[in-house]
Amino acid sequence: MAQLQWFPGHMAKARREMSERVKWVDIIIELVYARAPYSSKNPMIDEIANNKPRLVVLTKSDMADEERTKEWVEYYQSLGYEAMDVNLKRFKEYNRIINQCRRVLKDKMLKEQQRGMKPRAIRALVVGIPNVGKSTFINALASKKVAVTGNKPGVTKAQQLIRVAKDFELFDTPGVLWPKFEEERIARNIAFLGSIKQTILPLDDLFIEAMKYLNVHYPKLLEDRYQLSFDLESDWILSVFEHIAKVRAIKKIRGETDYDRVIEIFFNDIFDGSIGRLSWED
Numbered sequence: 001m002a003q004l005q006w007f008p009g010h011m012a013k014a015r016r017e018m019s020e021r022v023k024w025v026d027i028i029i030e031l032v033y034a035r036a037p038y039s040s041k042n043p044m045i046d047e048i049a050n051n052k053p054r055l056v057v058l059t060k061s062d063m064a065d066e067e068r069t070k071e072w073v074e075y076y077q078s079l080g081y082e083a084m085d086v087n088l089k090r091f092k093e094y095n096r097i098i099n100q101c102r103r104v105l106k107d108k109m110l111k112e113q114q115r116g117m118k119p120r121a122i123r124a125l126v127v128g129i130p131n132v133g134k135s136t137f138i139n140a141l142a143s144k145k146v147a148v149t150g151n152k153p154g155v156t157k158a159q160q161l162i163r164v165a166k167d168f169e170l171f172d173t174p175g176v177l178w179p180k181f182e183e184e185r186i187a188r189n190i191a192f193l194g195s196i197k198q199t200i201l202p203l204d205d206l207f208i209e210a211m212k213y214l215n216v217h218y219p220k221l222l223e224d225r226y227q228l229s230f231d232l233e234s235d236w237i238l239s240v241f242e243h244i245a246k247v248r249a250i251k252k253i254r255g256e257t258d259y260d261r262v263i264e265i266f267f268n269d270i271f272d273g274s275i276g277r278l279s280w281e282d
Contacts, residue, residue, distance in 0.1 A: 019048045021125050021171050026108065027053045027101050029170075031128030031137060034064035034085055036280040037072040039189035040129050042176060052125075053104050057097065058085035059133040068279035088133045094140045098168050121163075125171045131195045138162060138172050189280045194271045207263045210270065211240060213280070221276040225269060 022028070028049055033040040037058050056076045061069050069085050076083035082104055086093050105122055113119060128134045141164045162170045181187035188209055191201050214222055215232055222228045226247050230236040244250075245257045248265055252258060269275040 015044060015048070015176055018125070018127065018173055018176070021173070022048055022050050022052060025052065025123045025125040025171060026105050027055060027122070027124045029055050029057060029097065029101070029124050029126045031057050031059050031126065031132045031134055033129075033132050033193050033195075034058040034061040034069045034072070035278065036189040036193055037069075037076070038281050039186045040132060040193060040195065042127070042129055044176065045127055054081055055097070055100060055104065056081045056083040057137075058083070059128075059137060060088055061085035062087040062089060063273040063277060065277055065279035068282065072281075086137075088136045088140065094137075097141065098165060101168070119167075121165075121167050121169045123169045123171065125173065127173055127176070129176065129190070129193075129195050131193060134172070138170060141170065192270065192280050194267075203263045203267070204259070207266060208237060210266070214275075214278070217282075218276070218278050221278060225275050 028045070030041070030045055032038075037056075041056075058064075058069055058073060064085075073083045073085055082100060084096065084100065086097065101122060101124060109119075109122070126134060126138060142162050162172055164170055181190065187201070188206065190196055191206050192210060211222075212232060215230065219229060226244050228240065228243055228247070230240055241259055241262050242257050244262050244266065245252075248262075250258050250261050250265065
């Protein structure tokens with residue numbers, strides 16, 4: 001996983017188009033997943049940002065560890081970013097995003113008016129990796145379905161300009177990853193977010209790594225969801241598979257545990273939040 005390299009054609013195209021769009025926007029709204037705010041922050045955005053003001057929004061905060069999320073918001077603020085977290089299910093929170101952008105750009109818009117320029121709408125570029133909740137975010141801001149949503153990467157394929165308010169417009173963009181994951185930790189966390197198609201990485205390895213992490217950091221989630229506890233020093237892998245299969249009533253195949261089905265159910269519990277609130281980064 002450490003040297004995973006990939007760059008689908010539509011993502012390469014999106015990167016070029018984003019570089020062009022940046023010239024015409026006032027602010028970049030960068031969405032990162034609250035469960036992994038560092039791993040899900042695309043380093044390519046820094047390359048194309050062109051010193052534009054940036055608001056970092058930690059999405060799906062209702063699915064993440066509340067204390068960790070607060071610490072990550074403070075971390076990005078300490079780096080000089082405007083930063084906040086949002087629960088994508090609470091639409092009333094989205095006014096906070098628009099108002100924050102207005103505050104950031106207040107001086108710029110005032111200077112334009114003082115130079116005799118006509119009042120115009122603020123333009124923002126919304127960026128983020130796949131499955132960060134970008135389409136849901138945009139639909140909520142626009143108060144209507146203008147972007148296709150889905151709990152899988154690669155749903156949004158084109159860029160479009162969306163009127164959100166009389167004085168606010170958004171450029172939507174496809175979720176874009178970067179060409180190469182240098183660190184195994186980042187590749188793993190991106191996979192844990194569901195931002196990489198499941199055919200790309202070995203799910204059995206991911207299952208083992210996720211179990212090890214949860215056993216150390218969130219053992220109560222495993223106990224509550226699967227009545228599961230185990231010792232990492234023991235030979236635990238097969239027994240964990242068998243235990244989850246029993247608890248979730250997964251039928252055996254020719255008398256053997258259906259390991260693929262166990263993995264599928266486990267990651268569905270992760271992706272849809274059924275397992276509970278957690279963060280993949282300290």
